[in-house]
Amino acid sequence: MGFGDLKTPGGLKVLxxxxxxxxxxxxxxxxxxxxxxxxxxxSAPSTDLCxxxxxxxxxxSFQNKKGSLPGVKKPLGxxxxxxxxxxxxAAGDSKDDDDDMDLFGxxxxxxxxxxxxxxxxxxxxxAKKSKKxxxxxxxxxxxxxxxxxxxxxxxxxxECVRSISMDGLLWGQSKLVPVGYGIKKLQIGCxxxxxxxxxxxxxxxxxxFEDYVQSMDVAAFNKI
Amino acid sequence: MMAxxxxxxxxxxxxxxxxxxxxxxxxxxxxxxxxxxxxxxxGLVTIxxxxxxxxxxxxxxxxxxxxxxxxxxxxxxxxxxxxxxHKEDIKTILKDLNSYLEDKVYLAGNxxxxxxxLMYYGIHHIIVGLAVxxxxxxxxxxxxxxxxxxxxxxxxxxPPVVVLRNRVYTSGYH
Numbered sequence: 001m002g003f004g005d006l007k008t009p010g011g012l013k014v015l016x017x018x019x020x021x022x023x024x025x026x027x028x029x030x031x032x033x034x035x036x037x038x039x040x041x042x043s044a045p046s047t048d049l050c051x052x053x054x055x056x057x058x059x060x061s062f063q064n065k066k067g068s069l070p071g072v073k074k075p076l077g078x079x080x081x082x083x084x085x086x087x088x089x090a091a092g093d094s095k096d097d098d099d100d101m102d103l104f105g106x107x108x109x110x111x112x113x114x115x116x117x118x119x120x121x122x123x124x125x126x127a128k129k130s131k132k133x134x135x136x137x138x139x140x141x142x143x144x145x146x147x148x149x150x151x152x153x154x155x156x157x158x159e160c161v162r163s164i165s166m167d168g169l170l171w172g173q174s175k176l177v178p179v180g181y182g183i184k185k186l187q188i189g190c191x192x193x194x195x196x197x198x199x200x201x202x203x204x205x206x207x208x209f210e211d212y213v214q215s216m217d218v219a220a221f222n223k224i
Numbered sequence: 225m226m227a228x229x230x231x232x233x234x235x236x237x238x239x240x241x242x243x244x245x246x247x248x249x250x251x252x253x254x255x256x257x258x259x260x261x262x263x264x265x266x267g268l269v270t271i272x273x274x275x276x277x278x279x280x281x282x283x284x285x286x287x288x289x290x291x292x293x294x295x296x297x298x299x300x301x302x303x304x305x306x307x308x309x310h311k312e313d314i315k316t317i318l319k320d321l322n323s324y325l326e327d328k329v330y331l332a333g334n335x336x337x338x339x340x341x342l343m344y345y346g347i348h349h350i351i352v353g354l355a356v357x358x359x360x361x362x363x364x365x366x367x368x369x370x371x372x373x374x375x376x377x378x379x380x381x382x383p384p385v386v387v388l389r390n391r392v393y394t395s396g397y398h
Contacts, residue, residue, distance in 0.1 A: 021367045021387065023329045028374040054327040061334040 002077040002086025006040045011088065015041075016049040018081050023055070025079050031071035033079055034059045040076055040088050075113075137194040140172075142187060142220035145206060145213055150182035157212040158186055164205045168196030187219060227255040227268050230345045233380035234272055237341065238279035246271075252308070268307075269299045269342070276338055284338045294332040298339035306346040314350055318362045321347075325364035329371070336375060344372040348382050359387065 004011035026033035038059045045052035077086035174188035206216045245258040257265040276284045286292035331339040359366045370387040373379050
């Protein structure tokens with residue numbers, strides 16, 4: 001938002017268009033928004049910018065009440081039509097009207113404002129970064145746990161496997177997949193944090209249930 | 225009956241707690257205010273002015289002598305030109321108001337007055353019937369109208385009129 005450079009005829013024209021169907025910069029009563037824009041304008045708009053002139057004269061009549069108008073003064077870029085940048089140099093600047101604001105480092109005050117904005121943004125970004133936990137590398141592993149024979153109690157086997165709990169390990173869905181001769185293998189998925197859990201650890205723990213587990217394989221390993 | 229609705233709306237807008245007793249007279253349905261002490265008051269502007277005084281809000285009638293006169297002028301305009309106007313007159317009214325409001329936020333001076341309220345009530349039915357292009361052609365009237373209808377407590381018995389913000393014609397088309 002913003003009106004472009006309010007010290008140039010171009011910016012005033014944006015203001016004029018903006019005010020064609022509005023009595024005030026913001027809302028339905030005079031507020032600090034009007035004060036902010038009023039202060040940014042060096043002199044009354046010309047008569048061909050009739051809406052800006054109307055608004056200007058109207059706001060001028062509130063001069064002695066300036067401080068008591070409602071609202072909070074925001075930077076000029078917060079007002080006006082969307083999609084238009086604010087390029088007005090800070091007040092008190094004795095610049096030439098035609099100055100092209102797109103040149104770098106032209107105005108100290110402007111730079112200071114831009115610097116401040118940049119710093120604010122960096123601070124906000126850093127805060128956001130620090131709040132959010134660093135992305136934990138996770139993987140989704142599908143394990144095939146094979147029993148000794150078809151008489152192995154698969155429910156018990158699954159129970160044993162699920163009883164394995166480690167920091168960073170989350171058991172997921174499981175299903176029984178027949179492999180032949182009536183033997184079913186348990187296919188169980190889990191999500192692990194790479195730093196904390198490795199497949200060899202898992203294998204060790206699972207095969208520890210020697211009564212039920214003959215072997216374990218990693219059927220699939222996907223990074224999340 | 226419109227006049228009576230207006231007056232009751234005005235009473236609410238002014239914060240008058242006790243509604244007054246009204247009736248109408250004549251085929252033009254001119255409103256009459258029956259007060260408990262004193263003669264009956266006849267006429268929309270007369271009664272409205274009286275109500276404003278009753279509500280102790282004299283600012284709504286204007287500050288300086290010129291300002292007061294301006295307020296009266298527009299209330300008179302409402303009664304004589306707007307009320308009971310014919311369809312052909314509507315264009316003239318809109319043109320008049322549009323050129324007048326080009327450099328003004330309110331009808332009279334820099335503040336909201338009874339003139340704005342009464343004019344708002346008066347032309348509401350006209351604005352409701354305007355097509356989008358017409359609303360844009362009389363941008364100033366539309367702007368003023370939208371402003372007044374958002375003014376706290378003005379709009380009681382009248383539905384809000386939608387004023388499109390995305391304009392069909394960009395500036396330069398007046």
